[in-house]
Each structure stands twice: as C-alpha cells, then as structure tokens.
Amino acid sequence: MKISEPLSLEAATWLPEGRERVSDLLESGGLSEAEAAQLGLTEVPVSDVPGPQLAVRAAERVLAAADFAPQRIGLVAHSWLYHQGHDFWSPPHYVADQVGAHDALPIGVRQMSNGGVAALGVAVDRLLADPSVEAALVTTGDRFVPPGFNRWTADYGAVYGDAGTAALVRRHEPDTTRPVLLLRSLTFSTAAEYEAMYRGRDPFTEAPLEAGAPIDVRRPKKAYLEEHGGMGPFLKSAAEAVRSTLLQSLEESGTRPGDPRIRCVALPRLGEHVLSVTHALLDELLGVEVLQLREGSGHLGAGDLLANLAHIGTSHTLESGEFAVVIGGGGGFTWSCAVVQAA
Incomplete structure (x- = not known):
C-alpha cells in the first residue's frame, strides 16, 4: 500500500498492573524448564477488566497525548483476537462510545494476530479515499483468561499478555511541534x-x-x-x-x-x-x-x-x-x- 499523502501516526499501549510470572509457572509445574527457555520472557500483564476496556484506556491515552478531540474522529477500527466479554455484541461501537467518538463509523476487523495491522490498513484506505474524514482511531484489546484460555500453554512459542493498544492516524500538519511518526x-x-x-x-x-x-x-x-x-x-x-x-x-x-x-x-x-x-x-x-x-x-x-x-x-x-x-x-x-x- 503506497501512501500518497503524508499521514501522521501516534500510538499508545495500555498494560494492566497485574502480572503472572514464569517463575511461578515453573514452581507449580505449569511450564517445563525447556518451555520457559523458548519463551524468552519472565512475566506477562494480566487484566481484571475485559479487552474492550483496555482498548478504551489505550485510546484515551493517545488522544490525550495528541490533544485531539474525539469528536473529530471519522472512523474507529477495532480488532481483537479473543472473547470481548459478550457473545453477541459490537465491541467497536463500545470503544467509539466510551472515547466520545460519537460521529465516527465503528467497524470490527478480524485477522488473528495481524488484526491490528489490518485495521490500520482499513483506516489508511478510508483517509486516502475520503477527504471528509479528518482522522481515524485504530484500537485492539484482549484479555486471555480461564476458563476459556490458558495464556501459557494454548499455543507454541507464545505467551498471551493482556493489553490495549491504540493509534491515531490523520493527515500530517507540517507545522506541528509534536514528535510524530x-x-x-x-x-x-x-x-x-x-x-x-x-x-x-x-x-x-x-x-x-x-x-x-x-x-x-x-x-x-x-x-x-x-x-x-x-x-x-x-x-x-x-x-x-x-x-x-x-x-x-x-x-x-x-x-x-x-x-x-x-x-x-x-x-x-x-x-x-x-x-x-x-x-x-x-x-x-x-x-x-x-x-x-x-x-x-x-x-x-x-x-x-x-x-x-x-x-x-x-x-x-x-x-x-x-x-x-x-x-x-x-x-x-x-x-x-x-x-x-x-x-
């Protein structure tokens, strides 16, 4: 995707305070020494709130840092990998409502672990195609907890951490003094x-x-x-x-x-x-x-x-x-x- 006009991007991550540690899993027998060595980490963040709320917290962080009014957002693209807290529901609309992007079009983008990037691609497409869209907000949020998910043993080569992420994408203003990408x-x-x-x-x-x-x-x-x-x-x-x-x-x-x-x-x-x-x-x-x-x-x-x-x-x-x-x-x-x- 060749980007035909400069787009600025500011991003934020929200990690909850809770942690689960490799040492505890080793002690309890939940991981072997060989498995722990392959993972290359010592701990992961663990949340007591659902994924969409983590996404909202990351979004609020990036909007505050950018001093950007949520009413100016034209698109909210939210992506996730695992259960969002309700079985029959629209997490993107929740994110848009909670951050105050009430005039934005909320959409969900699913592409497994590449979902956040796919959502970013949707945001870029919308900005380049529609001059009336001033900015897009991209979010992800996941919480990987029992009984449905064991973050440590569900997959090969990955331990799943709970987090929200967000990116504000908009047309670049050359006179800005903020450090942006x-x-x-x-x-x-x-x-x-x-x-x-x-x-x-x-x-x-x-x-x-x-x-x-x-x-x-x-x-x-x-x-x-x-x-x-x-x-x-x-x-x-x-x-x-x-x-x-x-x-x-x-x-x-x-x-x-x-x-x-x-x-x-x-x-x-x-x-x-x-x-x-x-x-x-x-x-x-x-x-x-x-x-x-x-x-x-x-x-x-x-x-x-x-x-x-x-x-x-x-x-x-x-x-x-x-x-x-x-x-x-x-x-x-x-x-x-x-x-x-x-x-």
Missing part, C-alpha cells in the same frame, strides 16, 4: 492455504468452545503438520512472504535494503523459534538493530504491531528523517510490514 508504507502478503493450520482435523462446531475448553491451538497445528509433512513448506512460504512484504514496503516508502536512514526493525512479540525464519533475512537485507519487545508483555493478541509503533514513537529511537520498520503477521496466514519515519 509519518506512516510511509504498509504492505501485506497472504498465503490463505494455511488457514487450515488453526483448524486441523477438528469439525465445524455449532457454538463457541464446543471443541473443548480451554482453547488448545496446539492440537489443530499438530494435526495439520502431521498431514502436510511438517514445518518445512510453511517455513519456506513464511520466509518468502516476509521477504516480499519487506521489500515492497521499503520500495514504497522510498528506502532500500541497507539504507543508512533505517535505524531499527521491530518484530512480533513471539518466542525465538517462531521468529527464527525472520532473523537471517533481516540481517541480510537491513543489518540494523532488532527490537524484540516481548519481555514484560508477551504476545498482545492483535496488538503487537501497534504496541511496537508506540514504543518507537515514544522512546526517541529515531531522529528527524530516520526510519523504522515494523514486521507483523497472523494466522491464516497474512504477513505485514509498516515503514515509519520520524517527522
């Missing part, structure tokens, strides 16, 4: 045949959790890999997708592999063996600092990329004119890449 490109690559990895041999069900609780992501993945000859084909597809998405995003942002203006690249907040296919590629094409920010957060459902943008935007990593690359992805599978520049 300019979104220069946003690209996607999909291999839809891998949707079956999250389905395995399980039949379609009539209602949530009929296949069993807590959710076991490992079971369908294991079944899929048994039927398709292991991880080899998927890893090959993933490497090709990450490469093509990254190269396209660099080209559309006006940069190139090895560009000295690129200061860092941020990865999804997953375990090392999940990201192994990415490291060699990044060393080859970029050779810059790799930000792995899972420590203290774990995998934030649909919110990893927005949380990584929030970190880059507030950590003063970039000087004016410098770039950062942020990689995303989610089951299905879709991979994504955003390139941002410090204004």
Whole structure:
C-alpha cells in the first residue's frame, strides 16, 4: 500500500498492573524448564477488566497525548483476537462510545494476530479515499483468561499478555511541534492455504468452545503438520512472504535494503523459534538493530504491531528523517510490514 499523502501516526499501549510470572509457572509445574527457555520472557500483564476496556484506556491515552478531540474522529477500527466479554455484541461501537467518538463509523476487523495491522490498513484506505474524514482511531484489546484460555500453554512459542493498544492516524500538519511518526508504507502478503493450520482435523462446531475448553491451538497445528509433512513448506512460504512484504514496503516508502536512514526493525512479540525464519533475512537485507519487545508483555493478541509503533514513537529511537520498520503477521496466514519515519 503506497501512501500518497503524508499521514501522521501516534500510538499508545495500555498494560494492566497485574502480572503472572514464569517463575511461578515453573514452581507449580505449569511450564517445563525447556518451555520457559523458548519463551524468552519472565512475566506477562494480566487484566481484571475485559479487552474492550483496555482498548478504551489505550485510546484515551493517545488522544490525550495528541490533544485531539474525539469528536473529530471519522472512523474507529477495532480488532481483537479473543472473547470481548459478550457473545453477541459490537465491541467497536463500545470503544467509539466510551472515547466520545460519537460521529465516527465503528467497524470490527478480524485477522488473528495481524488484526491490528489490518485495521490500520482499513483506516489508511478510508483517509486516502475520503477527504471528509479528518482522522481515524485504530484500537485492539484482549484479555486471555480461564476458563476459556490458558495464556501459557494454548499455543507454541507464545505467551498471551493482556493489553490495549491504540493509534491515531490523520493527515500530517507540517507545522506541528509534536514528535510524530509519518506512516510511509504498509504492505501485506497472504498465503490463505494455511488457514487450515488453526483448524486441523477438528469439525465445524455449532457454538463457541464446543471443541473443548480451554482453547488448545496446539492440537489443530499438530494435526495439520502431521498431514502436510511438517514445518518445512510453511517455513519456506513464511520466509518468502516476509521477504516480499519487506521489500515492497521499503520500495514504497522510498528506502532500500541497507539504507543508512533505517535505524531499527521491530518484530512480533513471539518466542525465538517462531521468529527464527525472520532473523537471517533481516540481517541480510537491513543489518540494523532488532527490537524484540516481548519481555514484560508477551504476545498482545492483535496488538503487537501497534504496541511496537508506540514504543518507537515514544522512546526517541529515531531522529528527524530516520526510519523504522515494523514486521507483523497472523494466522491464516497474512504477513505485514509498516515503514515509519520520524517527522
């Protein structure tokens, strides 16, 4: 997605105060030493409020920091990975109402762990297509708790942390004195045949959790890999997708592999063996600092990329004119890449 006019982006993350720690899981027998070592973290945030409320808190944080009136927002795009607190309900409308964006169009965007990036893409499309839309708010919010979900053992290579994330996207005003990021490109690559990895041999069900609780992501993945000859084909597809998405995003942002203006690249907040296919590629094409920010957060459902943008935007990593690359992805599978520049 080549962005034809400058769009500014400010992002925020809301992490609850509660924590669950690897040491406690080791002591209770909930994790083995080998499993703990692969995760590459010591603790994850745990919330006592549902995901949409976490999204609202992140949104309020970014709107306050930007001193931006919610009445000026034309679109609220909310994404999530897991249960939002009600079975038959519209979380995006809740977020819009709670933040005061009463004139905005609320929409929900689902794309597994890539959902926050997909929602960002919808926001960009709307801003570029409709001059009457002044700004868009993108949010994610998830809470991964029993009885439906065991954040520690549900999946391979990921511990799921509770969090809200938000990004305010609008047309850039060159005379602003606020430090903002300019979104220069946003690209996607999909291999839809891998949707079956999250389905395995399980039949379609009539209602949530009929296949069993807590959710076991490992079971369908294991079944899929048994039927398709292991991880080899998927890893090959993933490497090709990450490469093509990254190269396209660099080209559309006006940069190139090895560009000295690129200061860092941020990865999804997953375990090392999940990201192994990415490291060699990044060393080859970029050779810059790799930000792995899972420590203290774990995998934030649909919110990893927005949380990584929030970190880059507030950590003063970039000087004016410098770039950062942020990689995303989610089951299905879709991979994504955003390139941002410090204004």
